[in-house]
Amino acid sequence: xxxITSDNGGTIKIIGFGNVLMGDDGVGIRVIEELQKxxxxxxxxxxxxxxGGTSGVDLVFMIQQADRAVIIDAVDxxxxxxxxxxxxxxxxxxxxxxxxxxKSFSLHDIxxxxxxxxxxxxxxxxxxxxxxxKPKTVxxxxxxxxxxxxxxxxxxxxxxxxxxxQ
Numbered sequence: 167x168x169x170i171t172s173d174n175g176g177t178i179k180i181i182g183f184g185n186v187l188m189g190d191d192g193v194g195i196r197v198i199e200e201l202q203k204x205x206x207x208x209x210x211x212x213x214x215x216x217x218g219g220t221s222g223v224d225l226v227f228m229i230q231q232a233d234r235a236v237i238i239d240a241v242d243x244x245x246x247x248x249x250x251x252x253x254x255x256x257x258x259x260x261x262x263x264x265x266x267x268x269k270s271f272s273l274h275d276i277x278x279x280x281x282x283x284x285x286x287x288x289x290x291x292x293x294x295x296x297x298x299x300k301p302k303t304v305x306x307x308x309x310x311x312x313x314x315x316x317x318x319x320x321x322x323x324x325x326x327x328x329x330x331x332q
Contacts, residue, residue, distance in 0.1 A: 176233030178329055180207070181218040181225065183239040190301030190314045194218065194238040197321050206326070213329070225281050226288065234293045236328050238321060241298025248313045250299045252324055255282035295328045297321060 180201060182194030198215050201207045207215060216228055218237075229235045243251045243261045253261060285292065299321060302311040309315075 176212065177214065177231065178212055178234045178236070179214045179216055179229055179232040180236045180325060180329070181216040181228055181238070183218040183220065183225075183237065185220050187306065187308055189303045189305050189307040190299075190310050191240050191304045192308075193240050193299055193301065193310060193314055193318075193321075196310060196315075197238045197318055197325070200318055200322060201325065204322075206330075223281070223284075226284055226290065229285075229292045229294070230288075230290045232292050235295075236325055237294060237296045238325065239296065239298050240301040240304070241296070242300050243298060245300050247300050247302050248317055250297065250317060250321060250324060252295060252297050252328070254296070255285075255294050258282065297324050297328070 180198070182196070182198035184192040184194040184196075186192035186195050195217050198217055201215050207213050214232075218225065218228060225237070241251065243253070245251050282294070299314060299317055302313050310318075
């Protein structure tokens with residue numbers, strides 16, 4: 167995985183997707199809430215933390231003014247429940263072939279592959295890293311399952327790696 171670094175002054179958008187009323191689907195939003203508590207992210211003028219909601223099409227508008235983006239979402243890429251995967255848009259086709267699909271639980275109107283194809287079509291060039299975790303339960307609840315809640319610190323470390331690791 168290549169890293170997104172913040173040393174060139176470019177804008178980095180960290181976007182969490184999900185629905186906080188649908189259990190583990192809200193993990194991306196919950197991670198953004200935790201990142202908002204960290205000075206490392208809130209005092210960096212190059213970083214914008216965004217609650218992306220559930221619309222994949224809106225992702226196009228959210229990242230078109232960014233140099234780089236980190237997307238956090240509830241994703242099934244064929245991994246075990248609670249397992250975190252980190253990948254780039256270029257790796258989506260391989261994941262879909264190997265794992266028989268890639269599902270974002272949050273982006274109901276369009277899937278991740280379609281979003282990145284749309285970005286290419288519109289000639290929007292943004293370096294993107296996706297951090298996904300396979301949810302345990304997606305259903306009416308305003309809480310994450312304990313297994314997914316316990317993974318938030320690990321997801322935050324992966325966000326830090328993506329943004330700050332050299």
